[in-house]
Amino acid sequence: MIDLLIKNGAVITMDGERRVIEGGDVAIDGGKIIEVGKGLAYEAKKTLSAEGCVVCPGFINGHSHVYQSLIEGLGYDMHFDPWNWRFLFPVVSKVTPENARAGAALAALELIKNGVTTISDHWYLHTNMNNIYQVTEVFDRAGLRAQMVFGLLDQTFAGERIDSEYMTMIQSEDMLIKEARRYHKTWHKNRRTTVALGPGSTEDISESLMIKTVKLAKELDINVSTHVAGWIEINSYTIRHFGERDLEHFHSLGLTGPRGVLFHAVWLSDREIEIVADTGTKVVHCPIANAYLGYGIAPVSQMLSRGITVGLGTDGAASYTYDMLEVARTAAMLQKATKLDAESVTAEETMEMLTTSGAKVLGLEDEIGALEVGKKADVIVVDFKAPHLLPVGRWLPKLIYSARGSDVLHTIVEGQIVMEDRKVLTMDEQKVMEDAMANREDLIERAGQETRDLEAMPWPKSGPAWRAIVK
Ligand SMILES: [Zn+2]
Known part of the structure; x- marks a missing residue:
């Protein structure tokens, strides 16, 4: 029984041979990649289907x-x-x-x-x-x-x-x-x-x-x-x-x-x-x-x-x-x-x-950057079932030239699923956003009147002069 199995995706491995495996699986255990290939027969505590998706290094x-x-x-x-x-x-x-x-x-x-x-x-x-x-x-x-x-x-x-x-x-x-x-x-x-x-x-x-x-x-x-x-x-x-x-x-x-x-x-x-x-x-x-x-x-x-x-x-x-x-x-x-x-x-x-x-x-090439056996399992699954990503066939140019960060479905770091189906599991998303707004207001308040005035400035009609430096 392994920790995680990602099934049936287009796996862009970035390994030494730069293999791209259609209908490929990635098997993960103890935070590391233990096998990459087709039709892997592992029992897993958790399985993620990657059908119609690209699987690649984070x-x-x-x-x-x-x-x-x-x-x-x-x-x-x-x-x-x-x-x-x-x-x-x-x-x-x-x-x-x-x-x-x-x-x-x-x-x-x-x-x-x-x-x-x-x-x-x-x-x-x-x-x-x-x-x-x-x-x-x-x-x-x-x-x-x-x-x-x-x-x-x-x-x-x-x-x-x-x-x-x-x-x-x-x-x-x-x-x-x-x-x-x-x-x-x-x-x-x-x-x-x-x-x-x-x-x-x-x-x-x-x-x-x-x-x-x-x-x-x-x-x-x-x-x-x-x-x-x-x-x-x-x-x-x-x-x-x-x-x-x-x-x-x-x-x-x-x-x-x-x-x-x-x-x-x-x-x-x-x-x-x-x-x-x-x-x-x-x-x-x-x-x-x-x-x-x-x-x-x-x-x-x-x-x-x-x-x-x-x-x-x-x-x-x-x-x-x-x-x-x-x-x-x-x-x-x-x-x-x-x-x-x-x-x-x-x-x-x-x-x-x-x-x-x-x-x-970063000096981390022995640990991350590719989906190959022994490397830490930093993996993402990108959902290609969207109009701007179809039709597929040649996956890499579509990933680089058409995909967006918001197409990422699952984010996995060292075998830990930190985002599943676009929901971040390690953070309270609502609270993070509310805290950010409160802290921004706190900072602007303490920065002083000039910053508050700048923040409230109207649409600049007269060109860049409104941004002129005042010391
Ligand atoms: Zn910098």
Whole structure:
């Protein structure tokens, strides 16, 4: 008697041979996959029919900032810097552990409903050192696999000064190293959670803390994951301060290598792409966030052709979505459109970014990312019995180019069914949504009158002037 049997689906295995098994079954016991094939004859405590459905590895969201879940829609269609000043800082500088918990719960709910089984969250909002523990507990209880990136900012937040009243999330170098150790000890390899270290970006962290972070990551044998060359201005900043481009500077400081993860990597020179390839450094591509903010399009097809491991991420509220299928589709479309080449990124490569490569980025490729014997059973079932997904036959292009996160029927993490027939079993959906609204109101109330006025602003008739920065 095994724990779970998924029967008779189109199984996109993502195994070494990239088998797609029509009418296939997946047998799961003790949280692991014990067999994948046709007509498996197991007695199971629970059987899920996958007839007319795709069965595939759960999606991996390699980069997010879930604290922003509570402030989505508060300021929009704006450049990052004025958005920070007018909307982000006044609100997030006041985030309490309770707000952190409510935002993470909303994000967790949305992730599970979109078939995401692994989330990597870069949490640097240390307005209270308990915040990150609250978030991690929420993910753990929701049943998600998480790689939590402990953020380190001792200088600025998104380039803003430490002497501003809003910079409550910036902490001293000694405090951050001490707290990073404590957090790692508590949560690394604890159930479904692993820990990485995450400097904000070159401008957010002192060189001394950056060097200590690299040293600590080596000692603990964990990833260092950080924003690199995400916006064009950062190269001017690093050239002015260090005489090097952003990635070149990270390389000089020892951040490149198989344990180095670059978020965005939009503005890389050809030489820098060679450095990333030669050092085995990994990339998380966030195409919607990059596009929404007007930051550009990362050279993904070039990176893939150089053998660089590229995963996908949503980034923060700027993306307005946790639907990884939407992110994946955008990644492929942007490359095709800008390269004038329909073959520049294929459906197969896109699926790899969503699963196997996403796992490699997090250093979890031996455990997740494919449906093969011995791997942890992070599996989703996507319902194709819908007009926009029919007719079927060739399943993968329909999954990548037509399916939506809301087509995911069941979400399974390590053999545990966390969503069945679109109902999340590990969370009280109604309560999570009510808590999120209450916590958003609490935050906006405490942010002050200007934020309340901005929230109530009428339809902008006079163009972008209404968003003009007032300091
Ligand atoms: Zn980010």
